[in-house]
Amino acid sequence: MASITLKDLVKAYGDTEVLHHIDGQIEDGEFVVIVGPSGCGKSTLLRMVAGLETVTGGEIHIGDRVVNELEPADRDIAMVFQNYALYPHMSVRENMAYGLKIRKISKDEINRRVEEAADILEIRPYLERKPRQLSGGQRQRVAMGRAIVRDPQVFLFDEPLSNLDAKLRVQMRLEIRKLQQKLGVTSIYVTHDQVEAMTLGDRLMVLNGGYVEQFGTPIELYDRPETMFVAGFIGSPAMNFLPAEVANGVTTLSNGAQLGVAQGQGNVVLGVRPEHLEPQEDGAIEVQVQLMEQLGANTLLHGALKGTDTEMVVSLPGHVTAAPGTEMKFGAAPENMHFFAPDTQKRIE
Structure with a gap:
C-alpha cells in the first residue's frame, strides 16, 4: 500500500486553468472522497492521479515516487469507472483476468486471484456469464473484481454508482466501504453526491471551481464548515x-x-x-x-x-x-x- 501526496497541483488547458494549486496528503490505507458539483474538477484530479491527464504544474507522489511522468500502467493503481468498461464478448472470468494476462502472470496465479476476488464479491456463480447476462449491480462487482485482482497500491473510483438505482446505490456503497476496510488499500473516490461522500469517506476533499474549499473528516465539515459553499453543500x-x-x-x-x-x-x-x-x-x-x-x-x-x-x-x-x-x-x-x-x-x- 502507499500514501498519496498532492503538491501545488495545477491543471490547465491552454490559458484556462481548471485546477488551482491543489495540496493534500492521503495516508496509507485511507479512504478519501473528492466531492463537489459537476464541472468542479474532481474527475480531472482523479485522472491526473491515474496518469490519464497530464500535470501542468506541481507534483503527485504515490508512496515515495513522483509519478508525474509515469504511464498509468507503471503507477500500480487500479481504476473503477462509471460505465463499468467491461468487454462484452468476454466472460466475467475473462474480464477479470485480462489485465493479469497482459502482464504475463501465470495461469494458476490468475485463477487463484480471480476466484479469490469472486468469493469476496460473491460473484463466483457468474464467472462464466457474459456482462449482458448480469444486472447493473453485478456488473459493478465485476468491475471492482477486475481492480482487486491487480492487487494495486491505490484504488481510484470515478463515480462508480451513478448508473445504479437508489436502493442498489445504498447497498453497493456499503459493500465498497466494507471491501476497502477489508483490503486496506489507499482509495480515492469521486462523487457529486454529498450523502455518498459523508457515508463513505474517512476524509472529504470538497472542490469548487477547481479550488479546495475544505479537506477534513465528514463530521468536521458538518460541524465546522470553513466556507458558505461547504456549509451549503454538506448536509441534506x-x-x-x-x-x-x-x-x-x-x-x-x-x-x-x-x-x-x-x-x-x-x-x-x-x-x-x-x-x-x-x-x-x-x-x-x-x-x-x-x-x-x-x-x-x-x-x-x-x-x-x-x-x-x-x-x-x-x-x-x-x-x-x-x-x-x-x-x-x-x-x-x-x-x-x-x-x-x-x-x-x-x-x-
Missing part, C-alpha cells in the same frame, strides 16, 4: 443562510428579530441547519410555512423568514402538520449557529 437539506447584522454582541436578522448569539461585527450571514431548528414559544427565528413534506421519520417545512423573502427549510422529527400560512417560532443552540462574512463567504470564528 442544505443549511439555511440568513442575512444579519452584528453589533454589541447581538445579532439582528433582516426582519428585526434579535438573537443573543453573535460572531464578528457588522454585516454577517447566519447559517443554521434545518435539523438544528427547534420549536420554541419565544423563538426569535419566525418562519411562515408555505409547503410541508411528510417523509415518515421526519417532516420538512418549507417557507420564508417572516416579513422577508429569505427562504428557509426546517426539519422536524416525526409527523408534524402545518397548513400553508402557519407562522412558527424556532430557536437553535449557540453551537449550532454558524457565522460567515458575506464578502469572503468564509467562517467567522
Whole structure:
C-alpha cells in the first residue's frame, strides 16, 4: 500500500486553468472522497492521479515516487469507472483476468486471484456469464473484481454508482466501504453526491471551481464548515443562510428579530441547519410555512423568514402538520449557529 501526496497541483488547458494549486496528503490505507458539483474538477484530479491527464504544474507522489511522468500502467493503481468498461464478448472470468494476462502472470496465479476476488464479491456463480447476462449491480462487482485482482497500491473510483438505482446505490456503497476496510488499500473516490461522500469517506476533499474549499473528516465539515459553499453543500437539506447584522454582541436578522448569539461585527450571514431548528414559544427565528413534506421519520417545512423573502427549510422529527400560512417560532443552540462574512463567504470564528 502507499500514501498519496498532492503538491501545488495545477491543471490547465491552454490559458484556462481548471485546477488551482491543489495540496493534500492521503495516508496509507485511507479512504478519501473528492466531492463537489459537476464541472468542479474532481474527475480531472482523479485522472491526473491515474496518469490519464497530464500535470501542468506541481507534483503527485504515490508512496515515495513522483509519478508525474509515469504511464498509468507503471503507477500500480487500479481504476473503477462509471460505465463499468467491461468487454462484452468476454466472460466475467475473462474480464477479470485480462489485465493479469497482459502482464504475463501465470495461469494458476490468475485463477487463484480471480476466484479469490469472486468469493469476496460473491460473484463466483457468474464467472462464466457474459456482462449482458448480469444486472447493473453485478456488473459493478465485476468491475471492482477486475481492480482487486491487480492487487494495486491505490484504488481510484470515478463515480462508480451513478448508473445504479437508489436502493442498489445504498447497498453497493456499503459493500465498497466494507471491501476497502477489508483490503486496506489507499482509495480515492469521486462523487457529486454529498450523502455518498459523508457515508463513505474517512476524509472529504470538497472542490469548487477547481479550488479546495475544505479537506477534513465528514463530521468536521458538518460541524465546522470553513466556507458558505461547504456549509451549503454538506448536509441534506442544505443549511439555511440568513442575512444579519452584528453589533454589541447581538445579532439582528433582516426582519428585526434579535438573537443573543453573535460572531464578528457588522454585516454577517447566519447559517443554521434545518435539523438544528427547534420549536420554541419565544423563538426569535419566525418562519411562515408555505409547503410541508411528510417523509415518515421526519417532516420538512418549507417557507420564508417572516416579513422577508429569505427562504428557509426546517426539519422536524416525526409527523408534524402545518397548513400553508402557519407562522412558527424556532430557536437553535449557540453551537449550532454558524457565522460567515458575506464578502469572503468564509467562517467567522
